[in-house]
Structures are given as C-alpha cells and as structure tokens.
Amino acid sequence: MQLLPSCNIIRLGKEGSSYQGAVVQIGVKNKPGVSRGSQCSSTVVVTYGQGYGVKKSTQAFTGTCGIPDYQANDASINFHWSPEWFNNAKFGIFIHWGIYSVPAYGSVKPNEDYAEWYWCRMHDPNYKTKTYQYHAKTYGKNFKYDQFMSNFSVAGYNPKEWVDLFAEAGARYMVPMTKRFDWALLDAAARYQPHIRRGTYFSMPEWFNPAYSKYWDSDPAVAGGCFGLNDTNPYDGSTVKYTGYVPVKDFVTDIQLPQMRELAYNYNTELMWCDIGGPNNSTIFMSEWLNRARTQGRQVSFNSRCGLNGDFSTPEYSTNGNTVVSKWETNRGMDPFSFGYNYQTPDNQYLNGNDIVQTLVDTVSKNGNFLLDIGPTHNGSIPQIMQNGLRDAGSWIVPHGEAIYDTRFWSATSGTDNLRYTTTHDAFYIFYLTQPPSTLTISDPIPWLPGDTVTALGGSANGTVVPTERTSSGLVLRIPQTAISGDKKSSKNLLDASGKIMAIRYGE
Incomplete structure (x- = not known):
C-alpha cells in the first residue's frame, strides 16, 4: 500500500498528559494490482517533540486496505x-x-403529544391527548382524516424563503418529510443555498396500509397499532374506502424498497433519515446506494433507524450527559413536545434563540449534531415565533461559526458546570454559557502552553487578548470587562449577551 500525505497534529500537550489524544484520518492508496478490501499489514510511525527532544513511536497493525464494495449484509454495511x-x-x-x-x-x-400523530391518536378514546374526543366535537364523527386535504395548501409556502431562513439560522443541512412533500424545497436549496446538504425523512412502515399487516401486530390496543390496518371510522367501526389503492404482494419489497430507491436516485438525497424501523430490505438498498454514491464521488449517510446500526444514533427530545465517541445527533422540535405544528402551544413555550444556541453548543462539545425541527402551518407558512427563534440563534451561530463548524470534541472532557470545549488542529475553544467572572479559573485539563495566545471570539470584542496563566488551581483567565460586555445585545437574549467564547491560538 501507499500512504497518502502524512498528518500533522499541532498540539497534544505536555508529554505525560495522559488525558490528551487525537483521532487522525490516514489515507491509504492501494498499489497497482492490490484490490480494494485486501488484508494488509503496515507500521504507523508517530514523530513528536521539537529540537533535540524529537521522539518516534511505532505501532504495527493489520487490517483492510481500501474500502471494498459494500455487500448486502449487516457486517459489510456496518463498516460505513x-x-x-x-x-x-x-x-x-x-x-x-x-x-x-x-x-x-x-x-x-x-x-401533550406529537401533533403529527393525530390520525393514529383519533382512533384511541383512552389516549392522553383526547384526540378521539376532540375530533368528534370539532369536526364530527363522520369527518374522515382524508377530508383535511381540502384545507391543506401552499398559499403561504415559498421554498426560497424557507432555505434562506435555514441559512440565516446557520443550518448546514436539512431533512424534510417525504411521501407528502413539495420537492421544490430540495431544488431551492440546491439553487439558492447550495452549502446546505439535503436529506430526506423516510418512515419505514405506513399507517393504515393493509399491505403491512403481516409485519405488525394489528391489535389497535397496543403501541403502534395503526400500522398494517385498514382505516376505519373510529366512532362506528365502519371501513373507510380507499381511492386508487393498488394491492401488492409484499410491502417491504414492493413499496418500501422502491420508495427508498426513488429518494436516493431520483432526488439524490445525501442523508436517509429513517424512522420507526421494523422489517426491511435495508442491506440491499444500502449496499446499492453506498456503492453508487462512491462511483459518483459523493458521501452519503443514514441514521440508526433504518434497521441497521447506522452512521449515527438519534436520541429524540433528549441528549447525552457526556461525550459519546460514536457519532450521534439529537433531534427535537422548537415546540416543547411536538414536531408537527400544534396550535395549542403558547408562544412562550417555544425554544428561543438562546435555547437553540445553548443546546447546539452543549451537543457539539459532546460529539453530537443538533437536528432542530420546525412545524409549518396548513398553508405552508412558518410560524413567526419559529422564524424569530431561528433568526436570533443564527445571529450568534453564524459569526461564531469558527468555534462550531468543522470542530471536534475535546477528548479529555466536554466541560464541567458552564464550561464547554471544541477543538481544531490549530485552536481550542472555551465556551462559558453564562456571564463569566472577570477571573475565571478552569480546573479542567486544557491544552494551553506558555506562548499560546488567548483571545475573545465574536462581536465587538473579537480579538481582545485575555491574559492567561497556569497556577496550582488550574488555568486562570483574566477576562477584560470589554470582552465580557462587548457583545451584549439589548434586544436579544443570546449567549453572547451573558456568556463568552475564548479561543486559544496555539503558539509554535
């Protein structure tokens, strides 16, 4: 094999600092005649130190050289x-x-429950939301769910305005629902905000599709009982007739798999965000998709809900208390507990800009991504309270992106109390989530060495030098008042109104 250009790590810290480490990607190019996926052996050589203190460390390893074609089995797909x-x-x-x-x-x-589960919940008279009772009182017992279609419109929908808002918020990817969506949004992102990556949400099973009945317990009394049933009037038990329904032999083979292929090949999704899981042919789909994407020079991804381990886990309306080395993504709505728009939620219960920023910083410091949901109204307009929160968050995220995007978690600790950290190859970022004291002592292990420069990051105080020294108590930062107050904004309760980011620039 041939090693591609070597990796240069600027800082791991003082020799003997057992808490410091780095994950390094090394490119390997197979020599002519050596096929991808061949077993090989080699030696990794690490050179560290300066001047007469230069040292080397070697480690032999064996493994797979080059990525072979993915096969339709768990072991192969889980290698991704x-x-x-x-x-x-x-x-x-x-x-x-x-x-x-x-x-x-x-x-x-x-x-409260997810508003997007309305169709299912209206069939259960005992469910906590009382959707069964609400539907009968508001619309009548003979009003079918499909009749809501007449009031679903795109009168307030502007795909360009949507993607411009996402960019203003500082988002770098988006995941719209599928099976019921206007695909102009993907086109608008590609045209107007091409830096925003385009994913697609895909529910593996379907409610009230009788083709799924053999795969799911059809007892409506159990959780998930809406899958695999014929739709019925929940008040008299009569069957709701389908229009245009085409029977198939097998749901997974004839509906699910073709739909996944359509998203991948007709709409060029970059992220398959599956949900629910259950019976599937995901190994077949993923092996095809990953191999085709590689021939196109594209990198694609899929989550842990497709019936496989996935590239990342997906805690929902929850987060991780500490760093998780394997990639993860927390997802939640701006609503306190709904992804779809819930008209009963008061404005003061939605996440505001500060909430979004705090969640993002905490998540990124622990090796996570943050997928934040919005729920547009029936006419395609995004509620103003959601727009305000996104714009407020973006007014902080975008100018402070250096400490967010393209960073990695700090292997020693994600931070204690109000401290959080991220790192790059030539800088280390210290987040303080509330107003910091003028003298801030950090006992966490920090890769600061004499000669490093510590500066405030962001706003009018950007670049202000923060005098720093190491004492027996830890790293002591004496933060100038101009750095503490320089970013305060009277109209927005954002992190920089009370909190701070300091950047350690590594010296030579």
Whole structure:
C-alpha cells in the first residue's frame, strides 16, 4: 500500500498528559494490482517533540486496505461511518409538514403529544391527548382524516424563503418529510443555498396500509397499532374506502424498497433519515446506494433507524450527559413536545434563540449534531415565533461559526458546570454559557502552553487578548470587562449577551 500525505497534529500537550489524544484520518492508496478490501499489514510511525527532544513511536497493525464494495449484509454495511460533511455540519433543520398540519392538534401539558400523530391518536378514546374526543366535537364523527386535504395548501409556502431562513439560522443541512412533500424545497436549496446538504425523512412502515399487516401486530390496543390496518371510522367501526389503492404482494419489497430507491436516485438525497424501523430490505438498498454514491464521488449517510446500526444514533427530545465517541445527533422540535405544528402551544413555550444556541453548543462539545425541527402551518407558512427563534440563534451561530463548524470534541472532557470545549488542529475553544467572572479559573485539563495566545471570539470584542496563566488551581483567565460586555445585545437574549467564547491560538 501507499500512504497518502502524512498528518500533522499541532498540539497534544505536555508529554505525560495522559488525558490528551487525537483521532487522525490516514489515507491509504492501494498499489497497482492490490484490490480494494485486501488484508494488509503496515507500521504507523508517530514523530513528536521539537529540537533535540524529537521522539518516534511505532505501532504495527493489520487490517483492510481500501474500502471494498459494500455487500448486502449487516457486517459489510456496518463498516460505513458518518461522512466528514456530516461531522462538520453540526446543525440541521428538520421539517414536519403534512395533512396533520391542518388539525394541528396535540393537546397541552401534561397531556401533550406529537401533533403529527393525530390520525393514529383519533382512533384511541383512552389516549392522553383526547384526540378521539376532540375530533368528534370539532369536526364530527363522520369527518374522515382524508377530508383535511381540502384545507391543506401552499398559499403561504415559498421554498426560497424557507432555505434562506435555514441559512440565516446557520443550518448546514436539512431533512424534510417525504411521501407528502413539495420537492421544490430540495431544488431551492440546491439553487439558492447550495452549502446546505439535503436529506430526506423516510418512515419505514405506513399507517393504515393493509399491505403491512403481516409485519405488525394489528391489535389497535397496543403501541403502534395503526400500522398494517385498514382505516376505519373510529366512532362506528365502519371501513373507510380507499381511492386508487393498488394491492401488492409484499410491502417491504414492493413499496418500501422502491420508495427508498426513488429518494436516493431520483432526488439524490445525501442523508436517509429513517424512522420507526421494523422489517426491511435495508442491506440491499444500502449496499446499492453506498456503492453508487462512491462511483459518483459523493458521501452519503443514514441514521440508526433504518434497521441497521447506522452512521449515527438519534436520541429524540433528549441528549447525552457526556461525550459519546460514536457519532450521534439529537433531534427535537422548537415546540416543547411536538414536531408537527400544534396550535395549542403558547408562544412562550417555544425554544428561543438562546435555547437553540445553548443546546447546539452543549451537543457539539459532546460529539453530537443538533437536528432542530420546525412545524409549518396548513398553508405552508412558518410560524413567526419559529422564524424569530431561528433568526436570533443564527445571529450568534453564524459569526461564531469558527468555534462550531468543522470542530471536534475535546477528548479529555466536554466541560464541567458552564464550561464547554471544541477543538481544531490549530485552536481550542472555551465556551462559558453564562456571564463569566472577570477571573475565571478552569480546573479542567486544557491544552494551553506558555506562548499560546488567548483571545475573545465574536462581536465587538473579537480579538481582545485575555491574559492567561497556569497556577496550582488550574488555568486562570483574566477576562477584560470589554470582552465580557462587548457583545451584549439589548434586544436579544443570546449567549453572547451573558456568556463568552475564548479561543486559544496555539503558539509554535
């Protein structure tokens, strides 16, 4: 094999600092005649230190040289990792917009639930949201779910305005729902905001599709009982007739797999964001898709809900308390507990700009991405309260992107109390999530050495030098008042109104 250009790590810190480490990607090019996937052996040589203190460390290893074609089995597909663009993007926008946006009902705390589950919940008279009772009272017992289609429109939908808003918020990728979406949004992103990567949400099973009945427990009393059933009137039990329904032999082979192929090959999705899981032919699809993408020079990704381990895990309305070395992505709505628009949610309960920034910083410091959902209304307009939160967050995220995008987590610690950290090959970023004291002592292991420059990052105080020294108590930063107050904004409650980022620039 032939090693591609070597990697240069600027800083791991003082010799003997056992807490410091780095993950390095090394390119390997097979010599002529050596096929991809061949077993090979080699030696890694690490050179470190300066002057007369230069040392070398070697380690022999054996492994697979070159990535072979993916095969339709778990072991082969699980060899795939999240691509660099996904690791670098950090912040994405999730979009739930469909027929459920017409009733837009998910109740309120403590009985709130996902508004997009309206169709399923209206069949259960005992469910906490009381959607069964709400539907009968508001629309009548003979009003079928499909009748909401007449009030679903695109009167307020402007795909360019949507993607411009996502860019203003600082998002680097988006994941709209599929099976019920206007594909002009993907075209608009490619045309007007090409830096925003384009993913697609895909539900593996389908509600009220009888073709799925053999794969799912059809007892409506159990969780997930809406899968694999004929739709019925929940009030008298009569069957709702389908228009244009075409029977198939097998749901997975004849519906699910072709739909996944359509998203991949007709719409060129870069991220297959599956949901629910269940029976599937994902090994067949993924092996085809990953191999084709490689021949096109594209990097694509898929989550942990496609029936496979996936490139990243997906905690929902939750996060991780500490760093998780394997890639992960937290997802949640701006709504306190709904992805689809819930008209009953008061404006003051939505995430504001500060909430978004705090969640993003905390997540990125722990090796995660943040997929934030919006729920447009029945006519395709994004509620103003959501627009305000996104724009406020973006007014902080975009100018501070140096400390967010393209960074990696700090292997020693994600931070204690109000401290969070990210790192690049030539800088280390210290986040303080509330107003810092003028003298800040950090006991966490920090890769600062004499000769490094510490400066404030962002706003009018950008570049202000922060005097720093190491004492027996830890790293002591004496933050000038101009750096503490320089970014305060009277109209927005954002991180820089009270918090701060300091950047350590590594010396030679």
